[in-house]
Amino acid sequence: MTSKIETLIRSSAIYSSLAATTLLALNVSPAQAFSFTTNKTGNDAKGLIELNSIQLEDGTIIDDFSVINEARIVSNDEYSGGNTGAASADIGDNVVAGPNTGMKKENLSEDELHVNLQNLNLNSIIDTEDNGNFAIDLFFDKAVDNLLVWERGMNSKLGIQAIDRNGNLIGRYLEVNSRNWQYAGYDIDTQEIGGTQKVGARGISMAELGVEDQYITGFRFISQSNFNGPDWKILGTDVTRGGEIPLETVPEPGTMAGLLAIGGLLAASRRRKNG
Numbered sequence: 001m002t003s004k005i006e007t008l009i010r011s012s013a014i015y016s017s018l019a020a021t022t023l024l025a026l027n028v029s030p031a032q033a034f035s036f037t038t039n040k041t042g043n044d045a046k047g048l049i050e051l052n053s054i055q056l057e058d059g060t061i062i063d064d065f066s067v068i069n070e071a072r073i074v075s076n077d078e079y080s081g082g083n084t085g086a087a088s089a090d091i092g093d094n095v096v097a098g099p100n101t102g103m104k105k106e107n108l109s110e111d112e113l114h115v116n117l118q119n120l121n122l123n124s125i126i127d128t129e130d131n132g133n134f135a136i137d138l139f140f141d142k143a144v145d146n147l148l149v150w151e152r153g154m155n156s157k158l159g160i161q162a163i164d165r166n167g168n169l170i171g172r173y174l175e176v177n178s179r180n181w182q183y184a185g186y187d188i189d190t191q192e193i194g195g196t197q198k199v200g201a202r203g204i205s206m207a208e209l210g211v212e213d214q215y216i217t218g219f220r221f222i223s224q225s226n227f228n229g230p231d232w233k234i235l236g237t238d239v240t241r242g243g244e245i246p247l248e249t250v251p252e253p254g255t256m257a258g259l260l261a262i263g264g265l266l267a268a269s270r271r272r273k274n275g
Helices: 004-026 253-274
Strands: 036-041 050-056 068-076 087-091 124-128 134-152 157-163 174-177 182-188 197-205 216-223 232-238
Touching: 036 182, 036 197, 124 134, 134 157, 174 197
Parallel strands: none
Antiparallel strands: 036 050, 068 134, 087 124, 124 232, 134 197, 134 216, 134 232, 157 174, 157 216, 182 197
């Protein structure tokens, strides 16, 4: 007759196998970055540049976007005048500030930090001082399956990792360098700078971040002092566009840890019995 402990061990083996499979799924080689064409209205480097749609390399047009509607500051260098601080809000020289256009402001609060990311004005960005350090959690209004990132200057790095609603890091950390990005086809001249700069664009899939089978609304964005101050705009593509939805949800990291812990406890029990 099979003992209770052997039954538990068999169960733990199944759970441990599931957990291991999940861990492997989260650590597969990331997919390649993708390029896209930015379709917009307006070409005045100092004025409004409104995003209409993007076109993928296979010709697919996407015009259903998700925007940032919440920010949580994990850290952001303090602003004390001049070129101090890290992340701030910046808009084109001739852009009139407003909820649909963005604003120019240093020393941002959490309620203010997402304002420049909640609209489709590509001349409404988060500006980072060259030596600035920040870690900011940003949440979209709808789950996304791709991130769309634009960076003014095409000369900086930006760190990105998915998070859950509690701010726990999930998936894998990705560091992108805009020096290698595709030119987005437009330039901007914002109030923080004294001239026109090119803007680069890059698409980031959830597979690159190791969370392709989850509904993701939150991401942590990171700049370090050697990242050369990324000046960026973030949007997402709505995961439910055209009725497309993920087939399954990968267990949360806490669940995986629990399954592995159960396996370890039952293995210890078996060792005690055999001893």
